[in-house]
Amino acid sequence: RLDPNSAAAHFGAGRAALAKREYPAAVTHLEKALALEPQATATHYQLAMAYRGLGELPRAETQLAQKGTIEPRPIDPLMRAFDELLESAEAYNVRGGRELESGNWSAAAEDFRKGLALKPDDPSLRHRLGTALYQLGDAAGASEQFREVIRTSPEFAKAHFSLGVVLAAAGRHQEAIESFSNALTHDGLQLARVLARSGQPLKGLAEYQQVLERDPAMKEALFGYAMTLIRVQRYGAARDRLRDAVKSYPSDPVFSHGLARLLAAAPDARVRNGLQAKALVDELLKTERSIDVGATAAMALAELGEFEQAVAVQRDVIATAESGGLHGVVAHLIDNLKLYERRQPCRIPFTDDELP
Incomplete structure (x- = not known):
């Protein structure tokens, strides 16, 4: 036992x-x-x-x-x-x-x-x-x-x-x-992640910057830096970093998915762009049909005012998560579903647990 x-x-x-x-x-x-x-x-x-x-x-x-x-x-x-x-x-x-x-x-x-x-x-x-x-x-x-x-x-x-x-x-x-x-x-990369997740995101940004100075092409550091910018609510800077990364690594879905989330649900209206978010998600769905991408698709639809379709997609995502036993993520998915049912878009692109 x-x-x-x-x-x-x-x-x-x-x-x-x-x-x-x-x-x-x-x-x-x-x-x-x-x-x-x-x-x-x-x-x-x-x-x-x-x-x-x-x-x-x-x-x-x-x-x-x-x-x-x-x-x-x-x-x-x-x-x-x-x-x-x-x-x-x-x-x-x-x-x-x-x-x-x-x-x-x-x-x-x-x-x-x-x-x-x-x-x-x-x-x-x-x-x-x-x-x-x-x-x-x-x-x-x-x-x-x-x-x-x-x-x-x-x-x-x-x-x-x-x-x-x-x-x-x-x-x-x-x-x-x-x-x-x-x-x-690479140890610096680990330190940057720990700092960012332990309530010291500005120190995490500084550590990521040092890593990128040693290796400007390190994808993990590029992504971590952009996500930490989101932690400190520098949404415009995060968008720009992710756009540059998508251009440099067009085949890596991590960057395009992160950018899609930000464009769909950033609290800063100057950063949001529902059409671009949906275009990115449509490309991702050609090769990846995960719970995270499905949730991002619903965010993009809600940002575009297509709430009925957002509700339908989100319900499918929740059912998939529940059948997979991923109970830890269902609560946040349900919160977003309630927003869409009230015809309100999401304004939290990533939960704290989703950020590296």
Whole structure:
């Protein structure tokens, strides 16, 4: 029987549901695990994968931005046996992590390799494999793993740092400096996000600016900066940043969706443009029919005065969210539905939880 007060138990149940592609159940358990043990940053990655499975890409991005390696600590011995019953990448990551902590480098490497066979693009597994290989004296193998993480997940700051350590030990100091600099850039991104979400958005903006000075093309920083401008109610500046990003990255839906939301529901009338918002949403709907995009479509319709259609779309969005078990988002969706039923547009483009 699952202990309802155990973050580790919910984390394990969430990973099991994720492995079976039971995404609504995975979200329920992982959100509970995060509420019970918010410092367990590894939960964010699992939650991101669950939201991605549901097609909730903005929420997946938000969770992915907060990912870490700290897992919930089990409060009962049954969790170890539970983990060992799972044949999944996540389970191998947990087992390998235990072997790393115990200094069993060969066993850890074997577990990480088994996990990567199931999920080749998992940055945590590959970085940990590199760490185990380095401890075994295989610097070349470790370097290869760290470089692959950087290639597939450049935002994974630990891989940049670890590669720097390997390069420095080999006397390749200039390359090591470059790797450490890259690690600082991506760590700065994490700091900016935390500042923005913890009631210090102006400091978050300053940190984002420093990251962008080091890497002007970093998409995560461009998006985070624009969203933080929304937090401080600089809607015009946020619109301009998002428009520039859409031009630079026309195939990335994150920027066009953010811009559509802002144009549809910004409190500043000088920023709103319902026709442009609807045009952006129509393009997004050709490739992505998620709850978030549907809610944005309803916002755009309401801004254009098409309230009957906005009500119909919003009701469909709410039904989808309820059937998917996403009860945490339904309340805000219902609030917007009530606005449309009263023939009033939305003036909150993003809730606080939706902003990175």
